[in-house]
Amino acid sequence: MQTSPKSPQSSKAHPAGRWLYPRPEGLFCEPGGFYVDPNKPVDKAVITHGHADHARRGHGAVLATPETIAIMKLRYGEDCAGVFQHIDYGQTVSVNGVNIRIVPAGHILGSAQVVLEHNATRVVVSGDYKRVFDPTCEPFELVPCDVFVTEATFALPVFRHEPAVKEARRLIESVRQQPERTHMLGVYGLGKCQRMIALLRQAGFEETIHLHGALVELTQFYEQRGFTMGSWRPIGKDSSGQRQDYAGQLVMCPPSAISDRWSRRFPDPATAFASGWMRVRGRARQYGVELPLIVSDHADWPELIATIKETGAEEVWVTHGREDALVHQLGLMGIPARALALVGFDDEGE
């Protein structure tokens, strides 16, 4: 029996742990010589999606979906990695006896699960994912596997997200009921912003939406990819003399802008924040928002449990979030699970 000295596995753990295991830089596939979503610049990286804590600049070579690569270039510049290799959903590439297949994760536009096959074992590294319908990305595809690598952002039984359209309707109702106020909706710039716009349109909101400068480029990118965002307009960077009246209007901005000096241009704003964290009152209070909207691009507790069951995985590895609760729950279900203790992930702003 040969065990890699770097492998943290005990002899009882799943054999996949001999060729896929965490290193300080992130989750490492030894035979393939690549990392998945590394937190530092490495030679070879497979990137699941474009959020900043998963896609970082400075890698030698990046393998990702065309959308993720485009997002990385948009955010970091054309030369943010040495070489880019596109891989489409459903496509497989082989690297030194490891098959890499990419399937949709349902998290944001271009988000992918990485299906790895080696030594007749299949591991699915799911990145960030959700199961509910999202008009701005491909739906999650279930891949049966031996080991399922999952996130645990909302892995506490208290996290049960609301139906997203219902939350969009609440916002619209609030806008209609308070025509004298400006509604400011805080959203994560990539994914959540465009999903909320799509949801609002779906719920019948046809007015012009005003976007903070930080949201403009990515929203244009979604439009270029064929997603309809309806009427929107950027808010000027400087309030140059003439005051625009935003009363009765909907403004979208990054969450941090809500309590930033930027927000002072709106008289008596009504603040909203679309995030899975809004499920907990203390968190809503912490952000000081009047209208907490419980909309998330991550799986909630029931989705996490159901997905893990459906994959039929013999073992589950948990990457980041509330690992202790999920590992405990899987223990109750008789599924061996362990926390990989990967660092560098941050889903605060989701």
Next chain:
Amino acid sequence: MQRFANLLDNLANTQSRKRKLALLADYLLNTMDPDRGWTLAALTDGLPISLPLRRILHDLLSDTVDAELYRLSRDYVGDTAETVSLLWPERQSEGDEPPTISALVVAFKTTPKERIPDLLARALDRLDISGRFALLKLLGGAPRVGVSARLAKTALAQAFNHEVSDIEEVWHAVDPPYHDLFAWLTGKGDKPDPGNRPTFRPMMLAHPIQDEDWPRLEPNDLTAEWKWDGIRVQIAATACEMRLFSRTGDDISKAFPEIASAFIRHHCVLDGELLVVRNAEVAPFNDLQQRLNRKTVSPRQLREFPAHVRVYDLLFEDGEDLRPLPFEERRARLEAWHARNSPPLTDLSQTVAFTDFAELSQIWSGTRKDGIEGLMLKRKSSPYLAGRPKGHWWKWKRAPLTLDCVLMYAQRGSGKRSSYYSDYTFGVWIDDSSASADTSEPQLVPVGKAYSGFTDEDLLKLDRFVRNNTIERFGPVRSVAPKLVFEVAFDDVQISSRHKSGVAMRFPRIARIRWDKPANEADTMSAVRALL
């Protein structure tokens, strides 16, 4: 229940008082009886239900939720009612009407103890997350949603176009769910009659005296009294019952049983100051605080913090309403009444004799030395009026103390001020041996916090200063380079074990921003201790 749950959600999420009032008023106007009455009870005096909620929930949950997952969830959420509301399995089925708040209150009031857990489980099954949260908060006592009893009464007054003093006057004559009260407010019934029950009479409050008031005042028209550092109370006694009310009309009788027994068989309404008095000496406010906000009181507290009422006005005597009489006449009636009855644990507030304002000013200057909070001035001809009427009563607080302190931390405000660093923590230099002697760097220790005393224009400048001089950020708080001096005015400084500096300021505010003063010339800890 859903309407009540929505109301709680909306109240919790808005910080503006005006908007809270509007939400409450809208609810009270547009909700049926008795639902609105039970809601009003929940927000004011509480519901007449008491259960061992924590134990019942523990038993109920142990069947459905793993203990470890509950523990992790509770730790994350930080509130039991909310955790349970989120963890409770969804069992609501189609066509299951959620119960009304009234149906629930009645059910919980009338169900025998052993069947309560079952009742609660069935109720939780029929509600959604916010409904479950609202129910558990309701059963657990005060739903903490940033609404005081006073605010709820103000909203009630606003909804039905009355003065809040009208509501306060009848408040203790009505019981939840307040059928009589709503009948009167909606014009379908008479004003509720307290009968033999003691009720609260809205108090007359004083204005702080301003420089421009003096020229309009004549020494001969005024009576002066000492201003005492206790809490304002009203004693309402009828032949069968006595109640002690706080300034806002809250019934605090249970916390002061010795005062209640001092008024057996009296029939009067008195206005006065509640104090802790030991050997005829008024104890510091801190001692009185040991007795406040309690539902019951222990024999030890009764012994160590003996309560006392210093009376200064007589509103009713044997059912006769004296409020329309001039203060001078009421005062004479009060003195006669007290001489005749002299209930134990009370004395008369002494008047302070003076001939002109120069003399009065001299007396005022001596108040700090004598440990008195200042002076009260009352117009001899004034009737007893509800609220804070202009031109009748004035308070003349002793001059504040001041210290030059250095800005250390700034925190974002809330509501309108949420984009401004508007809450300031300031400190003084440590200069005694107790400080870390080996560090040569001078160090600051925080002594207080203030968020008032400056104009909007100052606030803009302060906000800019904070942003340009930030050392570190901790969430909404920034530590700031020790460069800016505030002249802080405060009423008093007291020993406190809750603060690192060992002292706490009372009523601090920023008197002046000393942009000109170098921080190293600010005050020191020994200067603070010298004020103790």
